[in-house]
Amino acid sequence: MRNPLSKRIVEIEPSGIRKFFDIVNEMKDAISLGVGEPDFDTPWHIRDEGIYSLEKGKTFYTSNAGLKELKEEISNYMKRKFRLTYDFEHEILVTVGGSEAIDIAMRAMLDPGDEVLIPQPSFVCYPPCATLANGVPVCIELKAKNEFCLTAKELKAAITPKTKLLVLPFPNNPTGSILEKRDLEEIADVIIEHDLFVLSDEIYAELTYGEKPHVSIASISGMRERTIVINGFSKAYAMTGWRLGYACGPKEIIEQMLKIHQFAIMCAPTTSQYAAVEALKNGDDDIEKMRAEYDGRRKYLLHRLKEMGITCFEAYGAFYLFPYIGEFGMTSEEFAQKLLESEKVAVVPGTAFGVGGEGFVRISYAYSLEDLKKALERIEHFVVQLRK
Amino acid sequence: MREKILAFIEKNSRIELKQLAIVLGVDEAAIMNELEAMEEEHIICGYHTLINWEKTGIEKVTAMIEVRVTPQRGMGFDKVAERIYNYSEVESVYLISGGFDFMVILEGKTLREVSQFVSEKLSPLDSILSTKTNFILKKYKDHGTIMSEQAKDERMKITP
Numbered sequence: 001m002r003n004p005l006s007k008r009i010v011e012i013e014p015s016g017i018r019k020f021f022d023i024v025n026e027m028k029d030a031i032s033l034g035v036g037e038p039d040f041d042t043p044w045h046i047r048d049e050g051i052y053s054l055e056k057g058k059t060f061y062t063s064n065a066g067l068k069e070l071k072e073e074i075s076n077y078m079k080r081k082f083r084l085t086y087d088f089e090h091e092i093l094v095t096v097g098g099s100e101a102i103d104i105a106m107r108a109m110l111d112p113g114d115e116v117l118i119p120q121p122s123f124v125c126y127p128p129c130a131t132l133a134n135g136v137p138v139c140i141e142l143k144a145k146n147e148f149c150l151t152a153k154e155l156k157a158a159i160t161p162k163t164k165l166l167v168l169p170f171p172n173n174p175t176g177s178i179l180e181k182r183d184l185e186e187i188a189d190v191i192i193e194h195d196l197f198v199l200s201d202e203i204y205a206e207l208t209y210g211e212k213p214h215v216s217i218a219s220i221s222g223m224r225e226r227t228i229v230i231n232g233f234s235k236a237y238a239m240t241g242w243r244l245g246y247a248c249g250p251k252e253i254i255e256q257m258l259k260i261h262q263f264a265i266m267c268a269p270t271t272s273q274y275a276a277v278e279a280l281k282n283g284d285d286d287i288e289k290m291r292a293e294y295d296g297r298r299k300y301l302l303h304r305l306k307e308m309g310i311t312c313f314e315a316y317g318a319f320y321l322f323p324y325i326g327e328f329g330m331t332s333e334e335f336a337q338k339l340l341e342s343e344k345v346a347v348v349p350g351t352a353f354g355v356g357g358e359g360f361v362r363i364s365y366a367y368s369l370e371d372l373k374k375a376l377e378r379i380e381h382f383v384v385q386l387r388k
Numbered sequence: 389m390r391e392k393i394l395a396f397i398e399k400n401s402r403i404e405l406k407q408l409a410i411v412l413g414v415d416e417a418a419i420m421n422e423l424e425a426m427e428e429e430h431i432i433c434g435y436h437t438l439i440n441w442e443k444t445g446i447e448k449v450t451a452m453i454e455v456r457v458t459p460q461r462g463m464g465f466d467k468v469a470e471r472i473y474n475y476s477e478v479e480s481v482y483l484i485s486g487g488f489d490f491m492v493i494l495e496g497k498t499l500r501e502v503s504q505f506v507s508e509k510l511s512p513l514d515s516i517l518s519t520k521t522n523f524i525l526k527k528y529k530d531h532g533t534i535m536s537e538q539a540k541d542e543r544m545k546i547t548p
Contacts, residue, residue: 032546034545173548
């Protein structure tokens with residue numbers, strides 16, 4: 001029999017720490033700080049709109065790019081929050097989560113051999129998506145000394161004549177790092193100078209805790225026409241299971257993405273789209289409440305880590321901290337494994353997120369203060385033992 | 389800062405001062421001072437415990453009584469209310485807009501005890517025109533808290 005599999009897909013490495021993930025997910029009594037999604041339920045008024053749409057029998061496909069109403073609300077939202085103007089008819093595409101948007105943006109923009117710059121540590125999907133789109137992922141190792149921000153210098157050093165696209169994953173999972181306007185301006189200069197494009201994954205845009213709100217690179221002069229902004233409902237509105245995201249960008253790119261989307265997906269789930277309209281119309285307060293809650297936990301976690309003498313930079317985004325555990329003479333994976341075995345607390349090894357993650361673990365604060373407190377007591381016990 | 393402190397302790401009055409200080413990013417002494425000041429000013433009127441009595445097996449009956457009154461000369465609603473709320477059996481008294489004047493919430497051990505209070509103490513009060521007693525059959529949510537079992541964390545334990 002012939003080999004039924006495509007070489008390209010077989011060559012993509014499965015996530016290296018899947019085994020570790022499996023062990024944790026099976027372990028019933030483990031306290032986990034390893035989750036990458038909000039602990040809140042979707043606010044009821046949003047769920048209620050989803051239910052209402054089902055009751056009214058709105059169970060059909062929507063148009064490929066998404067409900068007109070939803071695209072209009074997304075357009076309003078982008079303007080209100082990030083001062084970005086997108087024509088809802090041609091420049092917005094509603095997708096099945098931010099993930100689909102990342103996938104089809106790469107497929108729409110890459111030719112075989114085009115290099116995609118991916119700063120790491122970052123979310124796990126960018127390199128395989130680039131490969132599946134015939135591109136060549138090129139990772140940029142972000143540095144702890146820069147608090148895991150991408151610098152213009154690092155970007156410049158990674159550019160070759162084949163470079164086409166930069167993935168910009170900020171606010172960042174797993175480091176919690178954010179980029180400020182002046183960082184973005186420097187990056188934008190390099191992008192424009194080398195005639196590159198940016199895929200800006202801003203799924204955590206609503207979850208920043210500094211004084212200034214999130215800035216999108218698309219709002220920097222000259223960048224709108226070079227940027228696909230990806231966002232969604234999962235993190236801001238605690239809607240992970242609804243699988244709903246969107247891409248905003250120049251018409252010529254969105255048009256091609258729509259082609260892939262229409263053949264591969266048809267349309268994003270209708271129920272989710274109706275719920276999302278409500279989220280954008282009346283959900284600003286929900287975001288604010290959840291953000292305040294996350295911020296309190298962030299401060300608490302930072303404080304406790306400091307008390308334990310664990311080095312951790314103050315991250316202002318997402319719901320993760322990325323403490324340094326190199327001092328204990330173990331790899332990230334060993335640390336996570338031992339912590340799980342001896343204290344039954346799960347954290348994610350930094351190496352799960354690519355280069356630059358060794359020596360760090362990701363701690364999520366998408367947990368109640370009580371849960372955090374319990375888990376941190378155990379972590380404290382663990383590090384005290386290690387230091388003995 | 390007051391609003392932030394209150395928002396926190398309204399949901400969890402047992403939060404440790406130290407933890408609250410860290411979460412709000414201010415020092416412990418400042419919070420202590422604010423709390424004391426607010427107790428003094430009677431902004432904070434008490435620290436109660438929300439109990440689901442149903443689960444204890446201890447019998448309790450709660451009634452919500454709609455009361456219509458005629459405020460008498462020299463004696464506004466406040467005076468009438470005072471005569472009602474001074475009874476220790478009375479849990480809460482609200483002045484209400486609409487079809488009646490006061491909503492009186494009453495707790496007793498048995499139905500009899502509650503009806504006795506209504507017929508012997510409440511109704512005979514001079515200014516009371518009529519009462520309508522509604523017994524609570526089931527408490528679903530109280531003080532923003534759903535009384536049934538807490539939802540479990542349904543998330544996968546670990547995800548990228």
